[in-house]
Amino acid sequence: MDNTLLQSRIDFGAMKREIYSYLCSYRILPEGMSMNDHTTSTIIAEAMKTGLLTDELGFKMWDIAKKHEVQGMIGAKLEEGALELIQQLHGQLHLAIVTNNAEEAAMTALQENRIAHYFDLIVGREAMGFLKPAPDGYLEVLKYFHATSPQEWLSVGDAWVDGKASQDAGVPFIAYRGDIARMHSMGVFPLAEIQNIHGVLDYLQPPIMK
Structure with a gap:
C-alpha cells in the first residue's frame, strides 16, 4: 500500500529505531543489531521469536508503530x-x-x-x-x-x-x-x-x- 497506492510519509527509519530502542530497553533484543539488515517488521519478528515479549510489552510496541503510521498517513495522497x-x-x-x-x-x-x-x-x-x-x-x-x-x-x-x-x-x-x-x-x-x-x-x- 505505502508508495504503491499511497504516497506514504511514514518515517520508517524513525519507527524502526524507536521500536528497536524500546525492545533493547527491556532486554528483549540485544544491543548492536545492524539496522541496515532489518526492517521494522523483521525487528518485531526477532522480538516475537524470543518468547520474552509479554502482552503488555507487545501492546506498547505496537502503539509505537501505530503512532508513526497515523502521523505518516495524515494527508497522504x-x-x-x-x-x-x-x-x-x-x-x-x-x-x-x-x-x-x-x-x-x-x-x-x-x-x-x-x-x-x-x-x-x-x-x-x-x-x-x-x-x-x-x-x-x-x-x-x-x-x-x-x-x-x-x-x-x-x-x-x-x-x-x-x-x-x-x-x-x-x-x-x-x-x-x-x-x-x-x-x-x-x-x-x-x-x-x-x-x-x-x-x-x-x-x-x-x-x-x-
Whole structure:
C-alpha cells in the first residue's frame, strides 16, 4: 500500500529505531543489531521469536508503530495513476490490500482518498501472525478467496519485504519502482519491474485494455 497506492510519509527509519530502542530497553533484543539488515517488521519478528515479549510489552510496541503510521498517513495522497487503475479493475478482478500497517491507519488513509470501497479485502497487521516478509498476509487473502489459486493473483509492491512475502505465498510479484539490486540480494526475483503503475495491465490474463 505505502508508495504503491499511497504516497506514504511514514518515517520508517524513525519507527524502526524507536521500536528497536524500546525492545533493547527491556532486554528483549540485544544491543548492536545492524539496522541496515532489518526492517521494522523483521525487528518485531526477532522480538516475537524470543518468547520474552509479554502482552503488555507487545501492546506498547505496537502503539509505537501505530503512532508513526497515523502521523505518516495524515494527508497522504494517491500515487499518480492509482485511482484510474483501481477504477478500471474494479468489478473485473478481485482487489485486495496487504499492509503491515494497523488496519485503522490504513483505512483512514484509504477512506480519506475515497478508494476503500474499491477493494474486496483489506488485510492489516492484526490479521497476520507475522508481518511481511512473512507470507501470512497473502495467505489470508488466499484463504478468503479460497476458490482461487496463488498463480491466479498478481502482487504489486515497492519493497523487498513485499516481494518476499508474495513469493513465499506462491503469488507472482511485480516490483513497482523498487530497488531491484536490494530485492535480488534478499532472494526476491520479481516477475516484472514497472515504473508506471498502469504497467500492471500488461501482465493480466485476460488482458485488460489500458
